[in-house]
Amino acid sequence: MEINELKEIDKTVKGWLHESRDNVLRKIDTRLKVDTKTSRRDLVTNIDKQNEKFLVGKIREFDPDAKILGEEGFGDQVHSTDGRIWIIDPIDGTMNFVKQRNHFAIMIALYEDGKGVLGYVMDVIGKHLLSGGPDLGVFDNGHPLPPVKDTSLREGLIGLSGPMVLHNDYNMVDIAQQSLGMRIYGSAGIDIISVLRGELVGYISYLKPWDFGAGRILCETAGLKMTTIDGRRLDVLSSTPVLLATRNAHQDILTIVSK
Amino acid sequence: MEINELKEIDKTVKGWLHESRDNVLRKIDTRLKVDTKTSRRDLVTNIDKQNEKFLVGKIREFDPDAKILGEEGFGDQVHSTDGRIWIIDPIDGTMNFVKQRNHFAIMIALYEDGKGVLGYVMDVIGKHLLSGGPDLGVFDNGHPLPPVKDTSLREGLIGLSGPMVLHNDYNMVDIAQQSLGMRIYGSAGIDIISVLRGELVGYISYLKPWDFGAGRILCETAGLKMTTIDGRRLDVLSSTPVLLATRNAHQDILTIVSK
Structure with missing residues (x-):
């Protein structure tokens, strides 16, 4: 276009x-x-x-x-x-x-x-x-939007899904403990805005296309990574646990997820 | 005065x-x-x-x-x-x-x-x-401030301390699961405002006098309950896990804490 x-x-x-x-x-x-x-x-x-x-x-x-x-x-x-x-x-x-x-x-x-x-x-x-x-x-x-700093997990706050923390899915408890703190806001849109504005170093939740479709375009444009929780390419029509983070924090989180 | x-x-x-x-x-x-x-x-x-x-x-x-x-x-x-x-x-x-x-x-x-x-x-x-x-x-x-509705835990969102959830202190995981969802905002003041405005049905965190001193006065005036996590009177000079909630949710939470 x-x-x-x-x-x-x-x-x-x-x-x-x-x-x-x-x-x-x-x-x-x-x-x-x-x-x-x-x-x-x-x-x-x-x-x-x-x-x-x-x-x-x-x-x-x-x-x-x-x-x-x-x-x-x-x-x-x-x-x-x-x-x-x-x-x-x-x-x-x-x-x-x-x-x-x-x-x-x-x-x-x-x-x-x-x-x-x-x-x-x-x-x-x-x-x-x-x-x-x-x-x-x-x-x-x-x-x-000002450039988003490539902060590591250890130096940032991480937005998480409440249910995923309560079930410790994908070592979510370890991810929270390695960060400076977890935040739970209860809306993908609010979390995605927080990551774009540098208030969170990343966000993890089970999402559907309407939860991540818009955010993904903005985040990738801003140099952030959005993939499935195990680091694979995210199909826009899929419903899956999604990992959005700075490049550094994305790597840190993948290491913990695959432990 | x-x-x-x-x-x-x-x-x-x-x-x-x-x-x-x-x-x-x-x-x-x-x-x-x-x-x-x-x-x-x-x-x-x-x-x-x-x-x-x-x-x-x-x-x-x-x-x-x-x-x-x-x-x-x-x-x-x-x-x-x-x-x-x-x-x-x-x-x-x-x-x-x-x-x-x-x-x-x-x-x-x-x-x-x-x-x-x-x-x-x-x-x-x-x-x-x-x-x-x-x-x-x-x-x-x-x-x-409009009257705060006496919502039960089951019908409300609950504000929690991240570390207390990660360690499951005082059956925090059960408390979160009985609620409609947990939120973690990372500031006692922000959580207390959210409870007063009816956005959260309660808030639980380890607090010091400067964290709860002001909020306690407002919350008690608004008909909310603020006690220690096991329901005892809160001394204004103490540092302790604090339970703030509507009367109904306070009772619901004490039942889970004492299980």
């Missing part, structure tokens, strides 16, 4: 995100309709659904030939990475959204033939929009 | 806090001088020290007869709860401050003969000041 076309898409997506945020904020103090999906900890609300419908509608109008992969299923069945795919998470961190009305994100990604083109991760309450891609660079609220 | 006198003190302390926040923010992008205290995870910076000296100076001028208990030792040796005691934590969550420049708090408490009079917990970057006491009530950025 040409740079001017990319900038035009970028402007359009940011418009959707701002409208989407305003929609969510307008309803944030109303009584939510909360349903459970696979367990009592896997929630969906009327706002997740409304917001996905809103974004799907905008994308269909703007890019009718593309496929859409959305968490709540209002998009398409997507079985191949051919062509253009939009990936959306209308509310990432729904548990935080329901219980805290805070610490949740809206995420949008555009892939073309499996390659990341543009990614957007918005911390709605914290008011951070991380945006960009390989051809535009990464921006934090419109300002170029 | 009379209500007018309390309001006058309240106004004065808020003035110190705003000045103190401005001092911290002015230096937040400078290179910090970081020293370790008891371990590589127990840090103090030049800004912790400067801010404690600033607050101690303000208190000495305003209330010369009172004793001051400060984390960094610029106050007094305090061995009894008699009389007026000011307790200050100039930067709570120093690790977050150093590694994130985010998620840290400034805290001030006033006790008289062991009884909490006024407490202040300020999330510097998140811009929340929780303030008040038994005679004034609790305020969030100057607005009366």
Whole structure:
């Protein structure tokens, strides 16, 4: 895609995100309709659904030939990475959204033939929009993101998934103990923003395409590594434990995982 | 103390806090001088020290007869709860401050003969000041704090100390598993604000007087329970594992701790 076309898409997506945020904020103090999906900890609300419908509608109008992969299923069945795919998470961190009305994100990604083109991760309450891609660079609220320092695990705080720590999956306890401390925020989007802003040296969680699709584009552009937990290439349509980290911390963590 | 006198003190302390926040923010992008205290995870910076000296100076001028208990030792040796005691934590969550420049708090408490009079917990970057006491009530950025719902552990998110989870102290893993999820924020002040705002149903960590002194006054005023981890009365001069929670969650957690 040409740079001017990319900038035009970028402007359009940011418009959707701002409208989407305003929609969510307008309803944030109303009584939510909360349903459970696979367990009592896997929630969906009327706002997740409304917001996905809103974004799907905008994308269909703007890019009718593309496929859409959305968490709540209002998009398409997507079985191949051919062509253009939009990936959306209308509310990432729904548990935080329901219980805290805070610490949740809206995420949008555009892939073309499996390659990341543009990614957007918005911390709605914290008011951070991380945006960009390989051809535009990464921006934090419109300002170029400062280079992310290549900190080691030993010198950084690590974002982890609560359940993975409690089950000590992949030696998660050792990983936490080697770091300066673990943090658990409960939203992939919030953790990914924290890694991009240098507040965490990495993040590990079991993720689905809508959890990591946008973040992956931004993180790889910023020189971070995002792979499966055992260091393999991450397929954008897969659901798997994901390891995002600085290059140094990524190596440190792989050593502990493979012990 | 009379209500007018309390309001006058309240106004004065808020003035110190705003000045103190401005001092911290002015230096937040400078290179910090970081020293370790008891371990590589127990840090103090030049800004912790400067801010404690600033607050101690303000208190000495305003209330010369009172004793001051400060984390960094610029106050007094305090061995009894008699009389007026000011307790200050100039930067709570120093690790977050150093590694994130985010998620840290400034805290001030006033006790008289062991009884909490006024407490202040300020999330510097998140811009929340929780303030008040038994005679004034609790305020969030100057607005009366909405009543905190008496949510059970099973229906809430719980804030925990990372090290206590990793060592499974006091059945912390069971506590996390019974809740809807654990969160680890790495600052007592940030966790206490989250409990007061209803974002967490409770918080458990090993704490020192400057970590819980201010929060205790606000939490008890708001109808929350703060005790030792085994449910005993919390002495304001003690360093101990602390359990803060709604009444329901407090009971739920004590049952798990004593298993």
